[in-house]
Amino acid sequence: MEILMILTVGVLVSVSTYLLLTKSLLRVILGIVLLSHGAHLLFLTMAGLKEGAPPLLGEEAASYADPLPQALILTAIVIGFGVTAFLLVLAYRTYKEHKTDDLDQLRGSADE
Amino acid sequence: MKTNFLMLHTITRIVSFIILSFSIFLFFAGHNNPGGGFIGGLMTASALLLLYISFDIKKIKKAIPFNYSTVIAIGLLIAIVTGLNSILFGDPFLTQYFEYYNVPVLGEIELTTALPFDLGIYLVVVGVALLSILTIAEDDS
Amino acid sequence: MNNIVLLPVLIPFIVGVFLILLRKQVHLQRIISGVTAFFLVFLTVFITYQIYQDGIITIELGSWEAPFGIVLVGDLFSGIMIVLASIVAVACLFFAFLTLHPDREKYYFYPFYFFLLTGVNGSFLTGDIFNLFVFFEVMLISSFVLIVMGGTKYQLRESFKYVVISTFGSMFFVIAVALLYSVTGTLNFAHLADRISQVDSADSGILTVIAILFLIVFGLKGALVPLHFWLPNAYFGPPTAVAALLGGLLTKVGVYSIMRTYTLIFSHNQDFTLNIILILAGLTMFIGVLGAVSKFDFKRILAIHIISQVGYMIMGLGIFTPLAIAGSIYIIAHNMIVKTALFLFCGATEKVTGTTNLKKMSGLLKTHPYLGWMFFIAAISLAGIPPLSGFFSKFALVLAGLEEQHYFIVFVSLVVGLLTLFSMVKIFMYVFWGSPSLTPEEAKKRKVGKLLLPGIPLVIISFLMGVLAEPMFILLFETAEQMLDPSIYINSVLKE
Numbered sequence: 231m232e233i234l235m236i237l238t239v240g241v242l243v244s245v246s247t248y249l250l251l252t253k254s255l256l257r258v259i260l261g262i263v264l265l266s267h268g269a270h271l272l273f274l275t276m277a278g279l280k281e282g283a284p285p286l287l288g289e290e291a292a293s294y295a296d297p298l299p300q301a302l303i304l305t306a307i308v309i310g311f312g313v314t315a316f317l318l319v320l321a322y323r324t325y326k327e328h329k330t331d332d333l334d335q336l337r338g339s340a341d342e
Numbered sequence: 343m344k345t346n347f348l349m350l351h352t353i354t355r356i357v358s359f360i361i362l363s364f365s366i367f368l369f370f371a372g373h374n375n376p377g378g379g380f381i382g383g384l385m386t387a388s389a390l391l392l393l394y395i396s397f398d399i400k401k402i403k404k405a406i407p408f409n410y411s412t413v414i415a416i417g418l419l420i421a422i423v424t425g426l427n428s429i430l431f432g433d434p435f436l437t438q439y440f441e442y443y444n445v446p447v448l449g450e451i452e453l454t455t456a457l458p459f460d461l462g463i464y465l466v467v468v469g470v471a472l473l474s475i476l477t478i479a480e481d482d483s
Numbered sequence: 484m485n486n487i488v489l490l491p492v493l494i495p496f497i498v499g500v501f502l503i504l505l506r507k508q509v510h511l512q513r514i515i516s517g518v519t520a521f522f523l524v525f526l527t528v529f530i531t532y533q534i535y536q537d538g539i540i541t542i543e544l545g546s547w548e549a550p551f552g553i554v555l556v557g558d559l560f561s562g563i564m565i566v567l568a569s570i571v572a573v574a575c576l577f578f579a580f581l582t583l584h585p586d587r588e589k590y591y592f593y594p595f596y597f598f599l600l601t602g603v604n605g606s607f608l609t610g611d612i613f614n615l616f617v618f619f620e621v622m623l624i625s626s627f628v629l630i631v632m633g634g635t636k637y638q639l640r641e642s643f644k645y646v647v648i649s650t651f652g653s654m655f656f657v658i659a660v661a662l663l664y665s666v667t668g669t670l671n672f673a674h675l676a677d678r679i680s681q682v683d684s685a686d687s688g689i690l691t692v693i694a695i696l697f698l699i700v701f702g703l704k705g706a707l708v709p710l711h712f713w714l715p716n717a718y719f720g721p722p723t724a725v726a727a728l729l730g731g732l733l734t735k736v737g738v739y740s741i742m743r744t745y746t747l748i749f750s751h752n753q754d755f756t757l758n759i760i761l762i763l764a765g766l767t768m769f770i771g772v773l774g775a776v777s778k779f780d781f782k783r784i785l786a787i788h789i790i791s792q793v794g795y796m797i798m799g800l801g802i803f804t805p806l807a808i809a810g811s812i813y814i815i816a817h818n819m820i821v822k823t824a825l826f827l828f829c830g831a832t833e834k835v836t837g838t839t840n841l842k843k844m845s846g847l848l849k850t851h852p853y854l855g856w857m858f859f860i861a862a863i864s865l866a867g868i869p870p871l872s873g874f875f876s877k878f879a880l881v882l883a884g885l886e887e888q889h890y891f892i893v894f895v896s897l898v899v900g901l902l903t904l905f906s907m908v909k910i911f912m913y914v915f916w917g918s919p920s921l922t923p924e925e926a927k928k929r930k931v932g933k934l935l936l937p938g939i940p941l942v943i944i945s946f947l948m949g950v951l952a953e954p955m956f957i958l959l960f961e962t963a964e965q966m967l968d969p970s971i972y973i974n975s976v977l978k979e
Binding site for chain 3: 250255258259262265266268269270272273276277278298299302305306309312313316317320321323324327328336
């Protein structure tokens with residue numbers, strides 16, 4: 231299972247690297263989103279995949295899953311949600327102002 | 343051309359209320375079961391968005407006249423104040439308290455300070471999601 | 484159970500939320516934010532005094548015990564940092580009152596100003612590495628908003644790059660935390676330090692990798708060469724009040740995190756990691772100052788200088804003796820104060836001449852002498868002329884470097900000091916010497932007057948830090964001793 235998860239992380243990170251290096255604003259944002267998914271999945275895997283009941287009151291099970299990575303990933307997801315929302319609005323405004331979403335044309339010149 | 347989205351409108355009316363009530367269920371289920379303010383807020387936001395998409399933005403604005411940035415601020419305030427009340431009792435910030443009560447119809451229920459905190463989160467999530475989407479949607483220029 | 488150490492995080496947050504509600508009343512917003520900013524200075528000084536008197540203050544949030552819950556820890560290092568942060572914040576806030584466009588004030592400038600402070604103070608005070616990530620994000624998101632506010636073409640374009648790079652760095656932060664958690668099974672600073680000190684050398688390879696990963700993450704925030712490329716353009720766009728605030732605070736949070744993690748947590752295999760830090764320090768200093776020498780724009784030179792100064796801060800960590808660490812903290816303090824002052828004077832000059840291009844202005848010394856001389860004092864302080872604060876900080880670093888026989892880095896730092904002086908004198912000559920570019924009528928109309936007020940206290944502080952170097956160093960030595968002996972921190976958090 232770990233191997234499968236790590237492979238998934240690898241695919242996510244490589245796809246996101248590809249997207250980050252493309253020239254379109256929207257693709258760059260998608261790259262960031264995929265990278266965050268990769269990072270979260272890596273967190274889940276690295277913290278150890280265990281079988282067991284959810285760590286809640288009243289679940290009288292023999293073993294419990296570790297709640298900490300899940301809480302942390304949830305926090306990271308929420309932060310990612312906020313940043314992605316901000317990035318989308320920012321990219322939209324940039325597109326409106328510059329009339330282009332091509333990063334080559336957004337380079338700027340040296341004399342500014 | 344004026345089109346009549348009869349199917350969309352009818353279905354939206356029904357579905358959005360199902361989503362809304364499920365989101366409220368999720369909100370109260372939190373704390374000891376899966377659910378909570380964040381996911382409840384997101385579902386509420388999605389129900390409201392469905393309304394915005396199928397009807398006109400202006401019409402819904404009349405029906406739901408909130409300023410979402412105020413909603414965010416109020417949500418944050420509720421969450422902080424809930425955390426602050428533990429300082430009054432001399433405990434560290436965000437210490438939570440809970441007690442079990444017997445209510446006639448509902449039976450035994452648990453009242454905890456995590457609930458108003460979650461309400462704050464709920465409001466913030468609804469506000470943030472709708473504010474960022476509507477900001478783009480309203481920009482017609 | 485000391486809620487007082489929480490207040491520098493909580494108060495800006497609550498005030499920020501209130502200011503959202505008061506969006507329309509700009510005047511009321513100004514009063515509230517001004518009062519709060521001043522209050523924060525007194526509060527942080529009081530907290531630091533308490534820490535100095537009674538030792539490290541900790542608070543376990545939500546009453547969850549130390550290794551399990553989140554702790555906020557105020558030791559001397561964090562105390563000094565929050566005092567500096569609030570001084571910088573007050574100066575920039577009052578400069579913003581005087582210069583900011585009214586439209587910006589309506590679009591939530593003050594709320595995000597205080598959210599930024601929340602993030603910065605939180606990063607300084609937290610005792611949990613994941614919580615550090617959260618406060619980093621609070622700080623970064625607020626900085627995104629402040630940098631892009633106004634929405635000119637240049638700002639939008641450069642902030643997009645800044646946001647993408649910062650978010651990319653944050654994802655590396657998550658990955659680094661994941662690896663650290665899988666190896667050690669804890670995220671609390673004190674607990675991590677305790678566990679890593681017990682790891683035998685066979686396992687320390689993976690920990691070194693993690694340490695370097697964290698160096699990359701924090702180096703990206705702190706603008707270490709070769710991760711500095713985003714900084715000059717991003718800080719050039721926003722208005723000067725914002726640029727001064729970000730220039731004074733943001734990179735220092737990165738530097739603080741590097742110093743905190745490398746003194747407290749990654750205490751294994753120091754030969755290797757400290758060497759890398761020293762090499763990076765040399766590169767950062769040198770490349771940063773070369774960038775500054777080559778530019779002909781007031782604001783851009785100051786922005787690039789931030790990079791070169793970060794090199795000095797890291798250099799002290801790389802040498803790793805009490806004197807060097809004390810020198811590092813001294814130079815962080817000196818730099819936050821002086822760099823902010825320089826940015827504010829740059830903003831005042833921009834108001835007077837309407838440009839930041841050095842070649843388009845000259846002779847301001849005749850028409851605006853106070854501005855000129857204030858800038859001069861701050862500039863030579865940055866370059867390290869006695870008796871101002873810059874001299875003593877560099878002196879401590881050079882002395883520590885010679886004691887530990889790191890001759891090459893000492894040589895580099897001295898050369899960089901010379902080039903710093905050169906670039907500052909270049910600004911002074913272009914802007915203030917020569918025949919006045921403004922006619923006397925124009926000069927009369929464009930008075931600086933009040934614009935100098937926020938900067939003057941900073942110059943005075945820089946002067947006092949130089950004159951009172953002796954008591955400063957007593958405090959800083961105690962701080963350095965506390966940092967170099969992790970057991971003090973561990974015991975006060977885990978209460979063993």
